[in-house]
Amino acid sequence: MxxxxxxxxxxxxxxxxxxxxxxxxxxxxxxxxxxxxxxxxxxxxxxxxxRLVDDFINEINRPGRFNMINTSKSKGISYLSPSDTFMFPLTSNKYIIGYSDDLEIKDKELLITCSGSVGRSLISNRLLKNFIVSSDMIRIKVNEENLGYIFAFLNSSIGQSLIKKDEYGATVKHIEPYHISNIPIPDIPVLKKEINKKILEAHKLREDAHFIFLKAKELFYEKLNLPQITEDDVNYPEINKMSNSEIRAFEISSNNLNLRLDASYHIPSVELILNELYDKKKNKKGEIYNFVSLAKISMPKRFKRLYVNDVDSGVPLLQGKHISQIKPQGLKFIWNQTKDLNDLLIKENWILITRSGTVGKVSLVSKYWDGWAASDHLLRVIVDEKKMNPGFFAMFLSSEYGQIQLKRLTYGAVVDEIGEAGDLINDIKIYKPTDEKIENEIGALFIEAYTKRDLANKIEDETINYLESDLKRLTTS
Known part of the structure; x- marks a missing residue:
């Protein structure tokens, strides 16, 4: 009860x-x-x-655990944790060597998390072949005519309950490959074919979204002739030649402190990116504007969240973690009669930026998120479209040239913040190319990537809901 x-x-x-x-x-x-x-x-x-899931698959396994040897980007291969594989865009900040071949991912494998948040799944795409994926994900090889159907069933309410019933562990939950392979699944040929087709359609859109984003990123650096700058490009002085520690230290004049004593505000990479931007301006390749002259920032007041289970009585609420995921995980709905609800709603082509916790994550609001609600931990950036393409604006903020500027502004002893009202980012420098065609080409690709990502999620959700309703109809007929 x-x-x-x-x-x-x-x-x-x-x-x-x-x-x-x-x-x-x-x-x-x-x-x-x-x-x-x-x-x-x-x-x-x-x-x-x-039947059993095992009857439909060719192979299921979980790679053995291994000792990761971390290294630099130039020496290793990109490593993804289970949560990293659900990110959009797909990026990695960890590089390893000395891994076994069974950690490599093939195209169109079914991947399922088996430790921590168990039962989350996705279909691998061609891009994942460039990464090593954690051993905390079960790999399933299955023929394409069954792949989408198995994915949909395991993500249905029935499938999820049958996965989670077998989890074990006091603190960190786990499941094993045989738990998945022994799950019963209805074999309904006509329904299976229909569901399979729609899920693979969503998978293709999601894969396209990844590659379109990468194309936008490639054009951003290529067309603007900007180098990709990272911390590895900074020449830090050697503190102790006898030490193996990677201590990064630098000097700064007291005249340049700007009332900030936190080292992160003065990192040398900020100077590197600003020098590059001003060089382009000097050569009349573009112009530099302050953030506030191109866009305004909006953020609702803190509010009481009244969650509802009935989708028809609620509005989807985006949290900070959701905007960088390929599909929002654990999405909740707030009551559609919430006080001042309109202040929480977001609109197409707005840009969302996380302002606390992991600061500086950027996402564009596609037409499929229009009318959703967003947490007060997300800054709303409303670009003046007469002055700049919102897709280009978002691409700039997503690049190193935006990210380094955003992250230098963070403060906080335990939880990083960037300011409740977003005032700190008003003076961030935004580069606008002289050639408007370049700006619009990059911006259009960025918008298309996020639109396809969210369309894929819409199709996937509708397909799983259809599967659940059809199974319910069959049980009551």
């Missing part, structure tokens, strides 16, 4: 435990699991074949 304290309590006959796997974990016998098993039993009684 459901109680006001948030716990779901129920009684269970000990005979039921003997019939199963002698498990004493409550989630194994939860109402969701029992409901899912009953639904599958009803489908079986109507004559529908219930």
């Amino acid at each position: 459901n109680t006001n304290d948030g716990f779901d309590r129920f009684d269970l006959n000990s005979d039921y435990i003997d019939k199963e796997e002698l498990k004493l974990t409550a989630i194994f016998y939860s109402s969701d699991v029992i409901s899912s098993n009953r639904s599958l039993q009803k489908l079986k009684e109507t004559g529908i074949s219930i």
